[in-house]
Amino acid sequence: MTELLHEISVPPTRVSGRRWVFLRRVVATPGGSAGLAVLLLLVGSALFADLVAPYSPIKMGVGKRFLPPSLAFPMGTDEFGRDVFSRILFGSRLTLMIGAIAVGISMSAGLVIGLVAAYRGGWIEKVLMRTTDMLLSFTETLIALACVAVLGPSLANAMIAVGIAGIPLYARTCHSAALVERSKPYFEASVAAGAGHCRLIVLHLLPNILPTMIVVATLGISSAILAAAALSFLGLGAQPPQPEWGAMLSGARDYLNRGPWLMAVPGLAIAVTVLGFNLLGDAVRTALDPREAGE
Amino acid sequence: MTTQLLDVENLSVSFRAGEQRREALRGLSFSIGRAETLAIVGESGSGKSVTALAIMGLLPRGGRIDSGAIRLGGRDLVGAPPAAIARLRGAQMSMIFQEPMTSLNPVLSIAKQMIEGPIAHGRATARTETREAAAMLERVGITDPLRCLAQYPHELSGGMRQRVMIAAAMMMRPALLIADEPTTALDVTVQAQILDLLRALVRDEGTALVLVTHDMGVVAEMADRVLVMRRGEAVEDAAVRPLFAHPEATYTRALLAAVPRLDDGFESGGPPGGRSGGTPILVARGISRTFGGRRFFRQRSATRALDNVSLTLAKGEIVAVVGESGSGKSTLGRALARLTDVDAGEILFEGESLTALSGKKLRRRRSGIQMVFQDPYASLDPRFTIGRTIAEPMLVHGLATRAEAGERIAALLSRVQLDPGMASRYPHEFSGGQRQRVAIARALAARPRIIIADEPTSALDVSVQAQILDLIEELRRNEELSFVFISHDLAVVRRIADRVAVMRAGRVLELGPTGVVFREPAHVYTRALLSAVPAPDPDLRGRPRIHIAAGSYPAGRLVERAPNHWVAS
Structure with missing residues (x-):
């Protein structure tokens, strides 16, 4: 009888290569593969800009101003005779850097605030979360503008400003995710086992909220890039002659009649990048959804 | 046709x-x-x-x-x-x-x-x-x-x-x-x-x-x-x-x-090794806990989850706490493990007051009281291998070095009848019953004297439930562990507990040896509860049921009706 009953319980199954399964699930959706393609393209051009770019991104070319797209200049030249294609390629470095650094700042500060608030509770949680709510009621761009106004216009400051502006969103998401995990029995079991604060936060809470935060971050990169481009467009971010896409867009505004490609190219680059990261974020969210995970 | x-x-x-x-x-x-x-x-x-x-x-x-x-x-x-x-x-x-x-x-x-x-x-x-x-x-x-x-x-x-x-x-x-x-x-x-x-x-x-x-x-x-x-x-x-x-x-x-049955004869065997009346290892005296109450903007009605509850637990004893939802039984379990604070009253563990402790001292002391939870899917950290989960209490309390931990994990896994080779697997690879075994192994790793089990078998199939109950009985017998067994399932309680406390609305209404409480329930609520349990026997169909309205039962001080049998007056 006992053997019979033992047989009823399901034997554990081994799942191998969870990382690859995850990647395969991201690529499985058309949006995911498109997003991943954009990301790879961006990384590729950032890495190999020196090799691929036919010209220097900042060297001016006398007598080559406003050349329309041709074989020699695939995306034409700008008002200083610089090759737009080369500038776009080198600009991808800045774009990736902006995305990574701004999101890095928002994410790390948001994680700390959210985790501390959820873990400690009490008045600390109230102060942190009400402040977050207050900041959330302003649009991110407004906060970023205020930060740049204080820090002064430069690309580095723009990244910091966009990063700071993103903190409330990350803190809020992290807080609610951590609250959910905190109330689960495994967390209580660790408390009962005598685990200390560090262990509970770093080993139990953090790894369990990370999937949620990764989704937020992937989606957040696109809005960070957009916000930084907006700052550069306003002249508060990248300074000439840095080939930043937002700044290129801004510079091209005055020459709309003489060189319409000057606006179209960086505008398209920004749009495609933002779209790519959004698609990727959606795919990552779908792939991480436990309901989709199945066996 | x-x-x-x-x-x-x-x-x-x-x-x-x-x-x-x-x-x-x-x-x-x-x-x-x-x-x-x-x-x-x-x-x-x-x-x-x-x-x-x-x-x-x-x-x-x-x-x-x-x-x-x-x-x-x-x-x-x-x-x-x-x-x-x-x-x-x-x-x-x-x-x-x-x-x-x-x-x-x-x-x-x-x-x-x-x-x-x-x-x-x-x-x-x-x-x-x-x-x-x-x-x-x-x-x-x-x-x-x-x-x-x-x-x-x-x-x-x-x-x-x-x-x-x-x-x-x-x-x-x-x-x-x-x-x-x-x-x-x-x-x-x-x-x-x-x-x-x-x-x-x-x-x-x-x-x-x-x-x-x-x-x-x-x-x-x-x-x-x-x-x-x-x-x-x-x-x-x-x-x-x-x-x-x-x-x-x-x-x-x-x-x-x-299937555990309410009418299992105690005469034929009874609960093995009942040890009621030994030296109490855990004593709760008049503990109360109120939730809600005053809020920042509005007055909220407070719920008394625990209202002047007293309970003792002897070495090697299994005391069951039964009640319906909202009876305060889970809060009692959490309070005994000091996972929630109490507003009033005192909890003594091996003669030392747990209610007075805090911080590091509390963390060390409470390793003697461990919990097993109801939901086997949420009670293990999904990102820990089960070996790491089981090792946690040992490492936290320095009960074992990293090297020794490996051996102890293997020993604990075989202790709960799991393959020691499974230590490197993740919780999602296990069935509900197996996860509950892992949760018990984790509790044992802290070398506790008491395990508080909050509905440990409610989420499991009956055959798996029987295995887990066997395991609990065996741990009590061989290691002299004491259990507080929280459950809504009277038949399970009947099978495993030495003594039963019946709770409703934060108060203990009846407390006594399992056999006595089930054979001659003295409180009208206990009788109502027992009459409502469907018996796994078609011949007992349509027994008369006892209905009681809320508030129409005595819920005052506990009075000793017979030796060890306490009933609310």
Whole structure:
């Protein structure tokens, strides 16, 4: 009888290569593969800009101003005779850097605030979360503008400003995710086992909220890039002659009649990048959804 | 053709699982006649719910009927156009689900939800249907039907919602009613009322009832015939009395043997090694805990989760705390483990006050009291291998070095009858019962003197439950561990506990040796509780039930009625 009953319980199954399964699930959706393609393209051009770019991104070319797209200049030249294609390629470095650094700042500060608030509770949680709510009621761009106004216009400051502006969103998401995990029995079991604060936060809470935060971050990169481009467009971010896409867009505004490609190219680059990261974020969210995970 | 109302023949259903298809039902055949009650029993994964959904044409995405026939009143539903099945659904056949909390739409009034079916089937107008709905609500035992119709689901209790669900399902007087675990989420006293109601409906309306359940007690109480399922196949199909008296299939016998019974004779064995009366290892004196109360903006009514509760636990003793939802039993467990603070009273562990401790000292001291939780899926960190989970208490308290931990983990895993080689696996690779074993191993790793088990078997199948109970008994016997066993299931408590504390609304109403409390319950609430438990024996059907109204029972000081037997005055 006992053997019979033992047989009823399901034997554990081994799942191998969870990382690859995850990647395969991201690529499985058309949006995911498109997003991943954009990301790879961006990384590729950032890495190999020196090799691929036919010209220097900042060297001016006398007598080559406003050349329309041709074989020699695939995306034409700008008002200083610089090759737009080369500038776009080198600009991808800045774009990736902006995305990574701004999101890095928002994410790390948001994680700390959210985790501390959820873990400690009490008045600390109230102060942190009400402040977050207050900041959330302003649009991110407004906060970023205020930060740049204080820090002064430069690309580095723009990244910091966009990063700071993103903190409330990350803190809020992290807080609610951590609250959910905190109330689960495994967390209580660790408390009962005598685990200390560090262990509970770093080993139990953090790894369990990370999937949620990764989704937020992937989606957040696109809005960070957009916000930084907006700052550069306003002249508060990248300074000439840095080939930043937002700044290129801004510079091209005055020459709309003489060189319409000057606006179209960086505008398209920004749009495609933002779209790519959004698609990727959606795919990552779908792939991480436990309901989709199945066996 | 047969005169049967529903005829299921050779039904096979499969689900998409990655590239392949996983079979959920294999060649299942059964039938049910008018005014008949058929119980489908089986453990999780047996395909009993899939059967219900297949009949209703409600298989989830990825599910498909591969072959077979489902004939309702002689008409085959397999291959019928979805629109035709939709016309039958609600009118000819209806379904009630397990969760009364989520199966009603929270933003629609009860009236809207009740007349939804009849209106959708183009029957009459909203006005006449509302009158009909009121009559139906009265029929299911709702005292003020007109008021209820205007209410929203959140204003009703779980039992009331399930009544409303039943009333809504019966609005079109379907010939067939399918109830999927209709009482599993309810307290036993409410369960008894809902079962009585279903039985009366079957009798008066001539409805055929398919009752999907895992509870042999409910089966014995309700069914005319029983279909036992396992892994998508019918194991046995028999009338209820012969099935309980002489089960044919080995599996049915094993299933019945694993069901704990309220009337298990203590004379034949009794709870082994009862140690009540030894030196108390844990003493709770007059502990109280209030939730809610004053808030920043508004005054909230406070709930007294624990109200002056006292309890002792001897070495090697198992004390059960039983009660319905909201009785405060879980809060008591958490308070004893010092996972929640108490407002008043004192908890002494091996003579030392736990309530006075805090910070590091508390962390060290409370490793002597460990918890095992109800939900085996949430009680293990999904990102820890089980080896790491089990190692945690040892590493935290320096009970073992990293090197020694490996050996201890292996020893603990075999202690709870798991393969020591599984230490490097993750929780999702284990079944519910195996996870509960891991949770017990983690608790043991801290070398506790006391384990507080909060409904440790409620989420498990009966056969797995029996194994976990065996394990607990063995740990008590061999390691002199003490247990506080929190449960709503009286039959389980009867099997395992030395003493029982019956709680309601934060107070202990009766406390005494298990045998005495179950044989001669002294408190009226205990009697009501015991009379409401469905017995897994069709011959005990229709026993008189004791009903008590809220507040109409003594809940004062505990008075010693007989040695060790305390009853609220």
